[in-house]
Amino acid sequence: MEDRLWLDNGLVPEKIVSVLLRESTLKAFAGRSVLIRGAQAETRSLELQEPPEDRSLFQSPCRASEEGTGAAIGSASGQDRGCPPADAAAADAGLDGRRRMGAGEQHAEGCHLHLSSCHECLELESSTILSVKFASMENIPDLPDDYEGGRGESGGRSVPGQGRRFNQKPPNVLVYTGGCQERFKHVHALLAECINTDSYVLYPLRPQQVLSEPWLDSTLLLVLAEEEPLTAQHHERFLAYLERGGKLLGLCSSFCAAGLSLAPGPDRRNGVCQLVFTRADCTEVELSALASGHVFVRGDSPAEMWGELRGGSGGMAVVRMTHGDNGGEAVLCQVHLEAAPDSHDVTSPQDFDELKASNALRYEVLSEILSCLGLSCERSHVPPPSPIYVLSSSEECRRCFLEWLQTQVGQGGVLRASRISLKVLPGVESPGALPGGTLALVTQPPQRLPPQFSLETYSLHLRTRTLGRCVLFAETTPSTMDLLEGLMLQLPQEVGLIAIAARQTEGRGRAGNAWLSPLGCAMFTVHMRVPVSSRLGQSIPFLQHLAALAVVEAVRTLPGYEEIDLTVKWPNDIYYGSLMKLGGVLVNSTLMGATFHLLIGCGFNVSNSNPTICINDLVERQNRQRGSALEPLDTSLLIARSVSLLEDLIASFQDGGPQAVLPLYYKRWVHSGTQVRLQSEDGPQVEVVGLDDNGFLQVRSAELGVVSVHPDGNSFDMLRNLVVTKQR
Incomplete structure (x- = not known):
């Protein structure tokens, strides 16, 4: 709390205490506006920040006086997190470090929160100011001094739950890995997927910096991800950081404090263990994780247990502790929450499958811990829609589409559809501000496409007569399905239109479900016609099965990739074995006369490993198991192959009916004998x-x-x- 308050003369309060304002005094001074100016006082009355992470600041002043003003802020009582308080007094003590009182709440009538530097408090209650010191403006070398992402809103009010501090120190997250750059890269990538990277910056803390550089006052969170024992000097330095009110996350580190110690655990090092983690609402979640080989021993420590190992003798695997009088707080883990299922420490296929099945829970647990330590784990700002480009390897196909487009454009060059409108632009200049629901459709290709899509690769692997010959590509768009819904009924028959996006912001799944569409996912919607009188026209539900099968075959018919365990699950899903979903299909149909107009939407994970699994995870797994050297697959290649194989499967179905495709479908599906x-x-x-x-x-x-x-x-x-x- 202290370092979140900033005085305009460069001073910060070192200690804030609670003061009881008696009711009689409050009445006597009702309506009085206290202004602190000039020589009468050197500080201004500050607007209170949102409640700090230290719950003891909000305890009853009477209780605070009994315990002494020097009591450790937010200290735990020794009760485990999963056990609710037995009585009101215990509840008031704040046993759970994550349940805080809201701003402005009072414990009793007349008990208000005031600052030790508040002139009214000094005048009325003679509250003691322990000290006021000049704030150190030193920042760790090589860190940006002008970082503004951590500042609060106007007036210096911190944003609740976002861990922001209103001062001139950048909100740095430092990661200590004992100098191992490879481990830092892994931890950096993991944290970047959990926290709001628009609000924090991640840096390595090297061993030589620990003692020599002034990082303690410039760090919002310290992450210790080094298993080797710490030197005594480093251990003392990290304790000093906590004593200054720092927040610390230990990931299988030997760091202990407040009476904690380590002992051998029931699970072997880097073996898969079962962690039972207690959430803030006291519900439990069980997940598989890699064990460190150690557990915590509480001793006389008041640490709270947040996670324990299941089975055998168990043991404390995740604990929260406080240290010092300034709100220092640490969450220490003895399971490898930082270790991905495909890490080099995972050697057996069974361990990989078990860890991958718990991968989403691993992210959930880690995100909750980071939130408890004051960081924002909200998703970053959704990027605005980008221009949509008309692309094709065939100039004739592109010209045919543009000629048709000219006949559809209304006043102001806008083509209006049910969900969106398209503003047609002839060049690649910036479209400027567009009304809500209107997207820019640029008829000329850009000089350079984003790295997520290669027209050259797509064209090289597309082997269709009609499907996917003309491309509408957007780096970011609400939904590829929406792009085509307003176009499909009037399109010329020879135009095989496909919409491809690198990222969707409003992707849709079956039955109205949301579809997460991060970078690394292949996302497209393709338009096709099917006569009602045809074999497929009489069995339209088969189309979703053919589309899912086409994606699986796009991978498994590549030389060397035949054993990649990609399967289909009825009715419209793409799976890794029978374990977890990595893609899906959605088909929308409209009957016009004797023709079905069909939009086949498809999304599947190609290179986005988290939070579940992707195709390149399976490729890497096969390389490790078999000593092969298969290249990671590309979204442009797989979209082109999927569309090509879909056209082939549709042709086979139209010629021979269901029996022409079912043998291959049964070969790839997961349900036989289920x-x-x-x-x-x-x-x-x-x-x-x-x-x-x-x-x-x-x-x-x-x-x-x-x-x-x-x-x-x-x-x-x-x-x-x-x-x-x-x-x-």
């Missing part, structure tokens, strides 16, 4: 046998025989092996 229950956990148990002629799932039971299950009414819960009603 036992499930229909409708609910108490429903009849049945066996999945295949797809019917309409593309619906078929199941068999002794009582019901063979029946079809419609994909718009049920979906698989892969964890419980159930067929459940889709929640709408």
Whole structure:
């Protein structure tokens, strides 16, 4: 709290204490406006910041006087985090470091929070100011002194939950890895995915800097990610950082304080263990993680246990402790939350699968810990939509589309659709400000495309007669489905239009679900026509199965990539084995006369490993297991191959019906012989046998025989092996 208050003469308060203003005194001075000016006082009355991380500042003044003003701020009582307080007094003591009182709350009538530097408090209560010192303006060398991202809003009020401080110190997060640059890169990448990188900057803290450079007053969070024992000097330096009110995250570090110590744990080092973590709301989450081989021993420490190992003798694996009188706080872990499932310490396929299944929970736990230490883990600002470019390797195809486009543009060069409007621009100049819901459609290709898409690679691997020949590409767009919805009904038949995006901000999944669309994900929507009288026109639900199969085949028919464990899951998902989803398909259909107009939307993870898994994770895994040297795959290549194979599969279906494609589909799907229950956990148990002629799932039971299950009414819960009603 102290370092969040800034006086215009360069002073900061070193200690803030709670003061009881008696009711009689308050009445006597009601309405009085105290102004501190000139020689009467050297400080101004400051607007209070949002509540600090130190709960003891908000304790009853009577209790504070009993315990002494020098009590450690926010000190734990020794009770574990998962155990709620037994009585009101315990609740008031703030056993859980993450449950704070809101600004302006009072414990009792007449008990107000005041500052020790407040003139009214000095005049009325003779409160003691321990000291006021000149704030050190030194910053760690090589760190930017002019960083403004951590400043609060006007008036210096800190933003709740964002860990911002209103001072001239940059909000640095320093990572100590004992000088290992490779480990720093891994931890840096992980933290950058968890915290708001628009608000914080990440730097390495090298061993030679620990003792020699003034980083203590310039650091918002210190991350210790080094397993080797710390030197006594380094340990003392890190303790000094906590004593100054610093926040510390230990990731399998030997650092301990406040009576904590380390002991050998029940799990071998770098073996997979089960961590039970207690959230702030006292619910528990269990996940798999790599063990450090050690656990914490509490001794006489008042540390709170936030996580313990499951099974065997267990042990404390995640603890929170406080240190010093200035709000120093640390969360220490003895499981490798920083270790990804594909790290070099993971050697067995079983360990990889188990860790990957818990990967999203690993991010959840780490994000909650970082939030508790005062950092903002909110997603960064969503970038605005970028211009949409008309691209094609065939100038004839591009010219055909542009000629049609000229006939559709209305007043002001705007083409209006149901969800969006397109402002058609002839050149690559900046479109300027556009009304909400209007996107710029640029008819000339840019001099240089973003690195997320290569027209050359796409054109090289596209082998279609119609599909995907004309490209609308946007670096950032709300939804590729929205781009084509307003165009598809009037498009010339020879224009095979596809919309491709590097990032979607409003991606849509089946049944209205949101679809996360980060960089590294292949995202596209392709338009096609199907006559109602054709074989596929009589079995339109099959189209989603063909699209999912095309993505799987796009990878598994590449030389050397045949054993990549990519599968299809009914009705519209792309999976890694039977473990986790990495892609999906959405088909929207509109019937016009005797023709279906279909938009096939598809998204699958190519190089975005987190928070689940991607295709290149599987490629790297095969390289490590088999000693191969397969290259990572590219989104442009896989989109082109997927569209090409989709056109081939559709042609096969139109020629030979379902039987022309089902053998390949069954080869790639995950459901053969799967036992499930229909409708609910108490429903009849049945066996999945295949797809019917309409593309619906078929199941068999002794009582019901063979029946079809419609994909718009049920979906698989892969964890419980159930067929459940889709929640709408």
